[in-house]
Amino acid sequence: MKAVHFGAGNIGRGFIGLLLSQAGYEVCFLDVNEGLVSELKQRGEYPVTLASEGQETTIVKGVTALNSAAEPEAAARAVAEADLVTTAVGVNILKFIAPTIAEGLKLRAQSEAAPLHVIACENAIGGSTQLKEHVYGLLDERTKAWADRVVAFPDAAVDRIVPLQQHEDRLKVVVEPFYEWAVDRSQMLEGFVPVEGVHYVDRLEPYIERKLFTVNTGHCSAAYVGFLKGYATIQEAMKDEEVAGHVRAVLEETGAALIHKHGFDQAEHQAYIRTILERFANPALTDEVSRVGRSPIRKLSPGDRLVSPAMLAFESGLSYKSLAKSMAAALLFDVPGDPESVELQASVKEIGASDTASKYTGIAGEHPIMGELMSQYEELQAAVS
Incomplete structure (x- = not known):
């Protein structure tokens, strides 16, 4: 299974990317920070350490990255071929990643691709709904009609403290042990594959x-x-x-x-x-x-x-x-x-x-x-x- 995640920052790597990898996904990070992108491409893994007494460290494997600004076509193709798309970029940045998602959906509409869920993991009420509005504003009516059938934007609530940090290894992330990722089950497409570690709820508010x-x-x-x-x-x-x-x-x-x-x-x-x-x-x-x-x-x-x-x-x-x-x-x-x-x-x-x-x-x-x-x-x- 392939997941595309927008945002290779500390939250993206230390929370969403970690859980997706542990759930069996190959994760492709999309970001505009060329330094992070290059290192993720080169190494294909990174460490996540818990801020706990034991300081347990997990090596997140099977990852890569693309520069969505410098490689727009490749980024759109990644979205087109993904089994899941997630974001952790900040709610104000959603409008800037919407064009890449829109182009990916246009490519995806040309094939018999499986249903797709796009989940915005932001500190906002209705983050995925907001992202959908940005994306749909860039689609023609035919692609919108197709997306209405096979693409869903379920809203989510996420919680994990990931402070600003600097390490000798720029890919290392320290996170608190606690986390919560809740997704609105009522907005999911029928037959969806649950992600281990995600809590699906009928009422998200x-x-x-x-x-x-x-x-x-x-x-x-x-x-x-x-x-x-x-x-x-x-x-x-x-x-x-x-x-x-x-x-x-x-x-x-x-x-x-x-x-x-x-x-x-x-x-x-x-x-x-x-x-x-x-x-x-x-x-x-x-x-x-x-x-x-x-x-x-x-x-x-x-x-x-x-x-x-x-x-x-x-x-x-x-x-x-x-x-x-x-x-x-x-x-x-x-x-x-x-x-x-x-x-x-x-x-x-x-x-x-x-x-x-x-x-x-x-x-x-x-x-x-x-x-x-x-x-x-x-x-x-x-x-x-």
Whole structure:
């Protein structure tokens, strides 16, 4: 079986590529980083080490790579001949890989190829659905009609902490032991071949929101509050009881909202929160605050990890005070190397914190959440000063 995976970065190699290889797939990575592509082509394998006491290492074999920018025809052919296509490129990059997938589908339509699943493994709600829209926008009506019958874009929820890292071996990846990959079974084509290690579910939204509003919300909350206290890594920040206490409070708020909406068992969700907090504090990981907090504009946007659970909590008559504090801390995330941070700070200077918050969160200035956000912002700003 052949899998094509877009994105040869740490998550692509250390999570999706690893699982696909262990499930029996030959994996072809598509990327634009010529250094990574060349080394993957040359070696055909790479090591993945668990951030655990035993530091167990797996050698992922049977892999290759193509430069999708320099070798567009070969990349399209790879898609045309694949049994499975996956991505881990970032939701904002999906539109840039859509042309390669579209060309691959056009080639595939000319043969009697088997059904194909295209799964976007991104930190986003409906990532595969978004990718499908980008791809279909590049197809003619005849190819769309064909794709409707034999190509599916099932949405997925993925979870594994893979920090930024540098090793002498540039292909080596260190990952946390925990992982979760859930795929919407209802969007799969009949007779699909399950991938070992993937959890197929009938309703994906609860899994996506549980992950997004617990792992991603908690992680960036630790980053933004940890940044204000001068910590370089999440692990250092989580040793500070004030930071850890804030993250726990945030996850209590998101947990209450999730239980209210999806009917999760309270004891099970509390156990899930404890697991997440332990993962953040894992001493075998070194996860930089600047990495976890990067792109604050995206993380403050409507529908993402801070605004969405805060609005859900408000609409459910539940507390959102700690979530508002995380949003306020995000407004103070000042990292010159992060373009979104630079844009955010420039906006605060130009139009003020309140209008900037409304501009990027979509929350009206008179909304109660905005009132709480600005109250928290003033307190944090005073403390930093």
